[in-house]
Amino acid sequence: MQFLRLPLKYRLLIPLIVVLLAVLIYPLIFSFWVSLHDYRLTALHEVQFVGLANYIGLSGKMSYWNALRNTLIFVFLAVGLQTIIGFGLALLLHRPSRFRNFFRAVLLTPMFITPIAVGLMFRFMLNLQVGVLPYLLDKVGVTIDWFSPRLALFSIILIDVWQWTPFMLLLLLAGLESLPVEPFEAARVDGASAWSTFWKVTLPLMRPVLIMALIIRMLDAFKVFEYIYAITQGGPGERTETILWHIYKVGFRFFRMSEAASMAYVLVLVTLVLVVALYYNMKRGEYRP
Amino acid sequence: MNIYRRRRQLCSIVITFISLAALVAVLFPYFWIFLTSFKPPGLVSRPDVWFFVPSFYNWEDVIVRGGTIRYIFNSIIVGMVTVAISLSVGSLAGYSFSRFNTGGGGARFSILAAKMLPPAVLIIPLFLLMYELALLDTLIAIIAAHLTFILPLVTWFLIGFFDEIPRELEEQAMVDGATHFQAFYKVILPNILPGLGGAGIFAFVLSWNDMYYAMLLAGGDSKTIPVAIAGYWTFRGIEMGKMAVAMVAAITPVLVASFFVQKHLVKGLGGGGLKY
Numbered sequence: 036m037q038f039l040r041l042p043l044k045y046r047l048l049i050p051l052i053v054v055l056l057a058v059l060i061y062p063l064i065f066s067f068w069v070s071l072h073d074y075r076l077t078a079l080h081e082v083q084f085v086g087l088a089n090y091i092g093l094s095g096k097m098s099y100w101n102a103l104r105n106t107l108i109f110v111f112l113a114v115g116l117q118t119i120i121g122f123g124l125a126l127l128l129h130r131p132s133r134f135r136n137f138f139r140a141v142l143l144t145p146m147f148i149t150p151i152a153v154g155l156m157f158r159f160m161l162n163l164q165v166g167v168l169p170y171l172l173d174k175v176g177v178t179i180d181w182f183s184p185r186l187a188l189f190s191i192i193l194i195d196v197w198q199w200t201p202f203m204l205l206l207l208l209a210g211l212e213s214l215p216v217e218p219f220e221a222a223r224v225d226g227a228s229a230w231s232t233f234w235k236v237t238l239p240l241m242r243p244v245l246i247m248a249l250i251i252r253m254l255d256a257f258k259v260f261e262y263i264y265a266i267t268q269g270g271p272g273e274r275t276e277t278i279l280w281h282i283y284k285v286g287f288r289f290f291r292m293s294e295a296a297s298m299a300y301v302l303v304l305v306t307l308v309l310v311v312a313l314y315y316n317m318k319r320g321e322y323r324p
Numbered sequence: 325m326n327i328y329r330r331r332r333q334l335c336s337i338v339i340t341f342i343s344l345a346a347l348v349a350v351l352f353p354y355f356w357i358f359l360t361s362f363k364p365p366g367l368v369s370r371p372d373v374w375f376f377v378p379s380f381y382n383w384e385d386v387i388v389r390g391g392t393i394r395y396i397f398n399s400i401i402v403g404m405v406t407v408a409i410s411l412s413v414g415s416l417a418g419y420s421f422s423r424f425n426t427g428g429g430g431a432r433f434s435i436l437a438a439k440m441l442p443p444a445v446l447i448i449p450l451f452l453l454m455y456e457l458a459l460l461d462t463l464i465a466i467i468a469a470h471l472t473f474i475l476p477l478v479t480w481f482l483i484g485f486f487d488e489i490p491r492e493l494e495e496q497a498m499v500d501g502a503t504h505f506q507a508f509y510k511v512i513l514p515n516i517l518p519g520l521g522g523a524g525i526f527a528f529v530l531s532w533n534d535m536y537y538a539m540l541l542a543g544g545d546s547k548t549i550p551v552a553i554a555g556y557w558t559f560r561g562i563e564m565g566k567m568a569v570a571m572v573a574a575i576t577p578v579l580v581a582s583f584f585v586q587k588h589l590v591k592g593l594g595g596g597g598l599k600y
Contacts, residue, residue, distance in 0.1 A: 043504055044424035051417035054409070054475060058468045059438060062449035069448060124346060127339055138343060140583055142350055147582040149533035149550045152571045155557055156353050159360075159564055167356055170371035197349070209590040254440045261535055265554065279536075282444040287540060292448055299445035310437045318429070 070296035089297035099298060101273050102281035105188060109277060110256040113195040117252060118245070120196065121203025126233075128204070129211045139208070146201040154265030157194045158182075184271040191262050191275055199255070203248055210244030211237075243316060250313040254306060278302060354575070361568035368565040382565040392570055395552040402463055402538075402548060403531040406470045407524050410478040415520065418482030419508055423491075432483065439476035443536050446472055454541055461544040469537035474527045481526075481588075485519035486512070522588025525581050532578060549574045 070090070073083045093099050128139055145153070160166050161181040172179060181190040218240065222232045238245075260279040263269060269276040269284065276284075278298070286295030360368060364379035386392045420426045421435070446469070454465040489512055497507035513520070535550035543551060553574060556567035 044420045044426045047416040047420035048426060050413040051475070051479065054413055054471060055438070058450075058471050058475075059441075059446070062446050062453065062472075063441075065449035065453070066445050069452075123342075127342060130339075134343075138347065140586065142346055143586055144579050144582050145350060147529055147533075147578045147585075148575050149535065149553070149578070151535045151550045151554050152574055155553065155567060156357055156571065158557070159567075160353060160356060165369040165371060165564070167371040197353075201350075205586065205590060258442055258444075260443075264535075265557070279442065279444050283447075283540075286444075286448055287451075292452070296445070296448050299442065299448065302442045303445050306440055306442055307437065310433075310440050313440075314429075314433050314436060 066296050067300060069293055070300050072293060074293045074296075076290055076292065085293075089293050090301070092294070093297060093301070098273055098276065099281065102276045102278045105274070105276055106257060106259070106278040108188065109192055109195070109259060110253055112189075113192045113199070113256055114249060114252045116192070116196045117200045117203045118249060121200045121248075122207055122245075124200070124204050125207035125211055126237075128208060139204075143201045143205055145198045146205070148198070150198065150261035151265055153194060153198050154262040157190075157197070157262075158266045161190060182267060182271075184274055187267050187271060187275050191259075191266065194262050194266075195256065195259065199252065202252060206244060206248040206251075207241070210241050210248075214240050243319065246316045247313065250309050250316065254309050254313075257302065257306065357568045357571050357575075360565060361572050363565055365565055368568075382569045386566045386569040386573075390566070391547075392549070392552060392573060395547050395549045396573065398463060398546055399532050399548040399550075402466045402470065403528040405463075405467050406474050406531045407478075407527045409467075409471060410475045410527055411520060411524055414475055414478040414482050414523075415513065415516075418479050419486050419512065421479070422483045422486035423494075432480075435476050435480050435483070439473055439480055441473070443473070447537065447540055450537070451540060461542045461546050463542070463546050465541040466538050466546065466548065469541055470531045470534060474530055477530070478523050478527050481523040482516070482519065485516045485523075489515055519588060522585050526585045526589060529578055529581055529585070532574075 071084060071086060073085050073088075075082075124142065128135055128142075132138075160168050163169050163180050163182075166181075169179065169181070180186065214237075218236050219232065222236050227235070258279055259277050260283065263275055263277055263280045267275040269280050279302075282295045282298050282302075285291050285298070359374070361382055362378040362380070363373070363376060364381060367373045367376055421431055427434075450465070450469055450472075451460075454460045454462075454468075459465045493515065494504070494507040494511055497511045498504060502510065532548075533550060534548075535554060538548040539551045539554065542548070547555075549570070553567060553570045556563050556570055
C-alpha cells in the first residue's frame with residue numbers, strides 16, 4: 036500500500052496511467068517495434084530485426100506516394116472549402132434572426148452521424164443508375180458521373196464538406212460570439228464598410244479560433260477512411276487511395292504488417308507537428324487580452 | 325435613403341436564400357434515406373418515384389428477422405462501458421491536471437496528442453494483441469480500442485470544465501472539515517455535472533459512430549451498428565432498402581443527442597477558451 040502515501044495529485048492519475056499504459060502506450064511501443072522488424076503473421080518464429088529498412092523502403096513505393104498525394108489534395112481542398120463555407124454561414128447565422136437557433140441546431144447535425152452511413156448514403160444518392168441526384172440533374176439536362184476516375188476524389192471531398200462544414204460552423208460561430216464589441220463599434224463610428232470591417236477587424240480578431248479550427252479539422256481529415264471504404268475502396272485504379280486506406284490495405288489485406296506500421300509512424304510524425312502547432316496556438320489564445 | 329432600403333431588402337433576400345439552400349442540403353439526404361426505408365423492394369432503385377404506398381417490409385426484415393437489434397445492443401454496451409470508464413478515470417485525472425497543474429503544460433499536451441493519434445498506428449498492435457489474448461471479435465476488444473481516443477478526449481474536455489470552477493469552492497469545503505478528496509467528489513463534481521453529462525453523451529456518440537476499430541477487431545457476432553450498416557451494401561436494390569432502415573436506426577438517436585451536446589462541445593474543444 037506504498038502508493039497511498041503519494042500526494043493526492045499523483046494518486047488521482049493512477050487509473051489514467053494504468054488504462055493508457057494498457058491500451059495506448061504499450062501498443063504504441065509494440066507498433067514501433069513491429070516497424071523495425073520483418074514481422075509476418077505466417078512466420079512469427081522467425082521475426083528478424085531489419086532496422087530502418089521498412090522506412091527506407093517506403094521511398095521507392097509508388098502507391099505510398101500516390102496515397103500521400105491524394106491525402107494532401109483531400110485535406111487541403113476539403114478543409115479549405117469547409118473553412119470558406121463555414122465562415123460564410125457563421126457570419127450569416129451570427130446576425131439575430133427569428134429562426135437562428137433552429138437553423139443552427141439543424142445545420143450542425145451532419146457532424147454527429149457515423150461516417151460510414153454518410154458514405155453509403157451518398158454512394159446511393161449519387162449513383163448514376165439509381166441515385167436521386169443524377170436523376171434530378173438529368174431533368175435539367177446535366178449528366179455527371181460522380182464516381183468516374185476524374186471526379187471520384189472530388190466527390191469524396193464534397194461528401195466530407197457535407198459532413199464536416201458544421202464543425203467549422205460550430206467553432207467559428209462560437210468564436211464570433213466571444214469577440215469583444217468595442218472594435219466593431221469603433222469601426223462603425225469611423226464609417227467603415229461591411230467589407231473592410233470584415234477584413235480589418237473580424238478576420239484579425241478571429242485568427243486564433245480560425246487557426247485552432249483549421250488544425251483540428253486537418254488532423255481529422257488525415258484520418259479519412261470510411262468514405263473510401265464505403266464508396267470506392269481506393270479505386271478507380273488507385274485514384275482515391277488515401278493514407279489510412281493504404282495502410283489498411285497493406286496491413287490487413289496483404290498482411291505486410293511491418294510496412295504498414297512504418298507508414299503509420301510517418302503519419303504520427305505529421306500529426307505531432309500539427310498538434311504542437313495547435314497547442315501553441317491555444318496557449319497564446321488563452322492569454323489574449 | 326431609398327437605395328439603402330432596397331439594398332437592405334436585397335441583402336435579406338440573399339441571406340434567406342442561402343439559409344434555405346443550406347437547410348435543404350443538410351435535410352434532403354435524411355429525407356431521402358427515410359423515404360427509401362419505407363419503399364417496397366421493387367421501388368428502392370427508382371429515383372423517380374417519390375409517392376407510394378409505404379411498406380414496412382424493410383423494417384420488418386431488418387428489425388425482426390435480421391440481427392440489427394443485437395448489433396444496436398452491442399453498440400450500446402460498448403458505448404456505455406467506454407463512457408463509464410472514461411468519465412470516472414478522466415474526471416480524477418482531469419481534476420489533478422487542472423487543480424494541481426500536474427506535469428505542467430507537457431502533460432496537457434500529451435493528452436491532446438494522444439487524442440489526435442491516427443488510428444492506423446494503434447490498430448496493428450491492438451489487432452495482434454487481441455489475437456494473442458483470443459479476444460478478437462469480442463466487445464472487450466472494441467472497448468479497449470475506443471478507450472484509446474475517447475479517454476484522452478474526455479480528460480481534455482474535463483480539464484477545461486474544472487479550470488472554470490473557482491478554487492474558493494473546495495477551499496470552503498475543506499475549511500468546513502472535508503478532506504481534499506471529499507471536497508472533490510462532494511462539491512466539485514456536482515458543480516461540473518452538466519459538463520460531465522455533455523462530455524459523456526459526446527463520448528457515447530463517438531463510440532457509437534466508430535467503424536474503423538470495430539470492423540477490424542470484431543467483424544463477426546460482436547459487430548456494432550456501423551459495421552452492420554457497411555455489411556448491407558451489395559448493390560442489389562433490395563439490400564439498399566434494408567441498409568436505409570439500419571441507417572435510420574443508427575442516425576436517429578445520435579441526432580437527438582446532438583441537440584444536447586452542441587453547447588458543451590465548443591467549451592470542451594476550446595479547452596475553456598471559447599464560449600457558446
